[in-house]
Amino acid sequence: MAILTRRHLLAGSGLAAGGLLAVPAIAQGRYPNRPIQMVVPWGAGGGTDATARIVATLLEKDLGQPVNVVNRTGGSGVVGHSAIATAQPDGYTIGMITVEITMMHWQGLTQLNPTSYTPLALMNSDPPGVQVKNDSPYADIKALADAIKAQPAGTFKASGTGQGGIWHLALVGWLQAMGLKGDHVRWVPSNGAAPAMQELAAGGVDIVTCSVPEARAMLDAGRAKSLAIMAPERNPQFPNVPTLNETLGINYSVGAWRGIAGPKNLPDSVTSVLVPAIKRTFDNNEFKQFMNQRGFGMIYADPQGFAQFMAAGDRAMGEAMRGAGLARG
Structure with missing residues (x-):
């Protein structure tokens, strides 16, 4: 419909310049209308990278725009997590955050913590x-x-x-x-x-x-x-x-998790598109087959549930790291 309208506008020799400018303005209001970047804080080939790439592939099909995975490594995860948190809150940079976001600030590596993001969905957990x-x-x-x-x-x-x-x-x-x-x-x-x-x-x-x-x-x-x-x-x-x-005879267990998030204060016009799209990705048989073939655990939580999950994990990790002598302050 937008293409036909634009063609008619271009073909109409008597239209005012203001009419020509109206279509791009409308197009800019729809999300997404250009490629999305998905930041991964860890190296290519690892579990986080693999999970992010299947999510990106399916989101791309769902949203009709490229979703490009970018590995931003370094700083024990700080570099990539920071790139997600400090991006423009326009929905064009999101990322796969990991359990380390509940740990790094306890070590004094960063001030970033789970509240530094707009949580979108918890996707995976593995011991x-x-x-x-x-x-x-x-x-x-x-x-x-x-x-x-x-x-x-x-x-x-x-x-x-x-x-x-x-x-x-x-x-x-x-x-x-x-x-x-x-x-x-x-x-x-x-x-x-x-x-x-x-x-x-x-x-x-x-x-x-x-x-x-x-x-x-x-x-x-x-x-x-x-x-x-x-x-x-x-x-x-x-x-x-x-x-x-x-x-x-040691009853000890721990686990890592991965979820999708964006910078803080993502607008409703973005989350209302991304959240259901990510849920459709999680429910997609292709995603489930991919995860099962690799033995990755699947667990889903919506934005509110993901936020609560991270808050509980943050408290637990703080206690554990203090006990291990890894926490500062």
Whole structure:
């Protein structure tokens, strides 16, 4: 309809200039009418990146505009999260925020927190696994745990995310549950699970704590193996990976989550389009198949539910990080 109107305007030799300007003004009022940028705070190839790309692909089909994924890494997640929070609140820059937004401010890395955004939808949650190199001498999690206990602090090196990130906190919690100090295994920061798994395969670190789905490429390639998962139950997609409770008698679990958000104060004209579009994406069979094939956990919350979820997580992470000595102030 807009195209026909514009053609008639262009064809009409007697129309005033004001009439010609009216159509672009109307077009600018509709959202979206140009490409959308989806910022990912973590590296290409990781679980956050993969989840963001399938969401972007389906949103693009739904909204009829390109949705371009941009990886903005660095600062243990601060760079990308900041890029989302400080963008113009016009709906043309949104992003996939992660559990780290409930953690980074406790470390003094940033003043950003869950209230720095317009929450749109919670999409995913996953617990971490404990991965080692495929030719590692540790056949199971008990053998690895015994070796860690037997060696001096700092002998083993681990990675998976930035300093004080969720996978680092997962390691700290596991070590504490074994009666060790949280820094008994030295943490090597990385810009996400994918580069950490590459470093593991290259022999640069001994352990990677990240979700098993994020490690899947290296697992399937025979370059790594997962010894345990920090969850109450096994992941049905990885039924051979036992829980810590099964193998070590340690009832410890933690998880990472991912959701879509925009800068604070997104207008209703934008959220009224994005929120239902993201829900349709979550309900799309293509999304579900993608997530199931990779073993990613699916969980949905609307903007209000997502905000409440983050607020509760923020309080819990503050307590956990203070207990682990990772919080400042």
